[in-house]
Amino acid sequence: MKPVLTNSEYKRVEGAYEGDMADAMERAGHAVALAAARRGARYGSRVVVLAGPGNNGGDGYVAATHLARRGTSIEIHRLGPPSTELGKAAAARARAEGVRVVDLGPVVDCDLVVDALFGGGVRAGLPDEVEAWMGTTVPVIAVDYPTGLDPDTGKVAEKAFRAVETVTFGAVKTGHVTGVGPDYCGKITVADIGIHGGEPSLWIAEEDDAPRPARARSAHKWSAGGVLVVGGSDGMVGAAVMAAQAALNFGASAVYLSSPQSDEAHLMVPQIPTLSLDEVESRLERFDVLVVGPGLGTEDIDQVLPIVAKAQKVLLDAGGLVPSMIDAAREGDARVILTPHGGEFQRIAGVSSGQYAVRSFAVRSGAVVVLKGNPTRISDGGLPILVDTGGPELATIGTGDVLSGMIGALWARGLEPLEAAVSGVYWHGVTASSLAQERAVTADRLAIECGAFAW
Helix, strand or coil: CEEEEEEHHHHHHHCCCCCCHHHHHHHHHHHHHHHHHHCCCCCEEEHHHHHHECCHHHEEEEEEEEHHHCCCEEEEEEECCCCCCHHHHHHHHHHHCCCCEEECCCCCCCCCEEEEEECCCCCCCCCCHHHCCCCCCCCCCCCCCCCEEEECCCCCCCCCCCCCCCEEEEEEEEEHHHHCCCHHHEEEEECCCCCCCCCCCCCEECCCCCCCCCCCCCCCCCCCEEEEEEEECCCCCCHHHHHHHHHHCCCCCEEECCCCHHHHHHHHHHCCEECCHHHHHHHHHHHCCEEEEECCHHHHHHHHHHHHCCCEEEEEEECEEEHHHHHHHHHHCCCCEEEEHHHHHHHHCCCCCCHHHHHHHHHHHCCCCECCCCCCEECCCCEEEEECCCCHCCCCCHHHHHHHHHHHHHCCCCHHHHHHHHHHHHHHHHHHHHHCCCCCCHHHHHHHHHHHHHC
């Protein structure tokens, strides 16, 4: 997993660094120049570097030097002269390379802008000239953070640059991945400048953190992952059906559906056996995992509570995310995964879905909590894990039901609850991104397409 540091923690690590800071600045500026080259800075193109007085501006001067050597037509528009020794030396080298340096003024025509104004990201009361540049329509590469973005919270108080790429150093910071940070930072590139370490406050999941267990050669349908989906009240049968389809397509070998509308559900998915709610208790021991809540109406909750109280592994989603259902799972000493979106989280946790609320509620509830969003935050009481696969294509009805089925399948296939949650969310996003390349993402197609990523 990739660590995510607060800005203050990275500054502490940077302050304790005993290496050559001039070399670190050279590496930083070179990484920015490479990003500019990836974004089209080449011979004859015009690039403007907006440089602040600190070392962030120094990184910009170094980047300008490298780009000038590529034959790029480059200018530095500075917000005052360099105030640090490193910045002064970098500016001198840029001038020696023939880079034109002018004071920051009105917006000029160019092909690319490098925002090297403030490494801390947010500044209040910016000069009008800076705010004018924030309205540029050409691509922007931000150095460390887009100016105007809070580096810890990912909030924008007034205005900020919207970057296509942000080049940061050492590690991703919280402001890059929380709040509106992802919208303003664009692609995050972490450059190694020789400064390492620090205590993370979050983790970002990568593909290696999203396992999908293989089946044994001798497996049979009841040994390779049994899932029972409980839900689908009157008028909402489709939600339970999509969760069950997703569980089956994502590798669970025996998937059943129990619904107050079991006959209707069976007509919709004849390949998935159905049970009435009255039949479940006597057959409960056959299933590894219960997924409870997709399409479950309040009128049917009381009948489902005794089922949850006798289960050993329960995923609660949608209509199952009510205090009485969580209490029933606790009373039965079940292992529990909760998958709320922001509104549901506030209802069951009693607090808003702030940056670290998912961790505190996981501790209080004793469950793995999956706070759905972009990014999704997951915690079992430890440091939150962010999963940032997928995008706005998932903002459509029913995709959360598909996710509950996918997580349930992985849990039934043998993963631990936290592993299953992280992996399910990861591949749910990958599936959506893949599907979005061909057509609009809908839950019914997502429940089928996920099978391409099941193994």
